[in-house]
Amino acid sequence: MPELPEVQAVVDGLRHVLPGRRIVSVHVRRADVCRPSGAAVRRLLTGARVTEVFRRAKNIVAPTDAGVVLRVHLGMTGRLLFYPGTSGRPGHTAVTFRLDGGATLVYADVRRFGRVEALEEATWEGRSQALGPEPLDPALGAAEFHRRLATSRTPVRSWLLDPRRVAGVGNIYATEALFGARIHPTRPAASLTRAEAGRLLREVRRALDSGIRAGGTTLRDYRNIDGQEGENARNLRAYGREGSACPRCGAPIERLVFGGRSAFLCPRCQPAPP
Template sequence: MPELPEVETSLRGIAPHLRGRRILRLVARERRLRWPVPESLDAAVAGQPVLDLRRRAKYLLIDLPAGTLILHLGMSGSLRVLPAATPPGPHDHIDLALDDGRCLRLRDPRRFGSLHWAPPPVEAHPLLAHLGPEPLSPGFDGAYLHRQSRGRRAAVKTFIMDSHVVVGVGNIYASEALHRAGIHPARPAGRIALLRFERLAASIKTVLAAAIAEGGTSLRDFVQENGNPGYFARALRVYGRTGEPCPGCGAPVRTRRIGQRSSFYCPRCQR
């Protein structure tokens, strides 16, 4: 599933092509995404100029004068800016046709993505209203994690993947950040000291920033706006490397199911 770095990479790729353009129409070849795309959305966006594009958690926000489009890429979605006359493929479900002859095209083979309309303020939309802070924001730090963790018995990996605690730290980047911080993914969050949370918050920021710089992580479906894969997969230390030597100590990387997700860790470096 595209995580925060992949969504941020997509945003940076498409924003220069959409900002300031006018949406002529919405073309929906398949409305049956995770939630049905309502036909009323077509009229809501037609003729609207794109004021800005931004990201909140794993959602792309396209700001128009009358409201905001909220786009989620789901498990397999990707975005391309193409000439509007480009023949669509079998999984090219949605186009936003622009006034320069191009379109923003959503490709989503599994159809777990979604497209929503939100009147202002978009922050009040149910998908966004209860989200935690952005991990790359100044307000996210070890002290915040320490406060939020008190009394929690959930595994720390589950804790940092909770979007009510902090947004955008998905399975790949949680495993990588915990390895860099030297924290075992199954350790109860409420039993971790402030100093270790400070290391973890710094590791989350480092891992996410590095992944964004590399265009995200391509393990199967994700591609950038220009069609290139994300290259952070080459820098993964533990994720998907079961049995391979830990880059820190050489011990074989192990896998464990935590919160219904595969978690990768070093049994020596992470305590």
């Protein structure tokens, strides 16, 4: 699933090509990805001009001059691809936006767990306010991060994945951050000391920054708006490395499944809670 760095890479690409363009037409091939409906997405966005593009959590957000916000969530396998001309139509195309100047923006999704949504600005603001703080926001300090952790007994990996706690951290980057901070993923969030919380916040930011600089992590499906893969997979130290030697101590990386997802850890560097 695309996480914060992958979504940021898409947003960074769109910022160069989308603001100021008018949506000439919307062609919906797979209405099940659209909210509130394919017809509503077409009606609300046709003729609207995109004013900006930004990321909030794992959402790609494009407000328009019509007072309507285009929100795209890539789900598991979604891709948002930009073509300077009108000829681009990748496999599994779900929604096509024809733009002025002859360009095309295509949302494609193999499994169709993603969403293309048209919503009012006030509705989007309410959604955004329900999300937790952005992990890369300098305003989120170690003391506040520790205070938030201290309110929950949920496993710290699950806490990191909850967008109401902190916005946009997915399983890849939570795994890398916990490895870097030497914290076992099943430890209760409230058990972390202030020093551990500060270390974890630094490692979350380090992992996310690494992913952003590398254009995201492509394990299988993720592509940027030009169809290019991200290069961060080569930087992963724990995620997906079951059986490989820990780069710190040499112990074999282990895989642990809980909460329906795989966690990867070093049993020596990240001791299990008692």
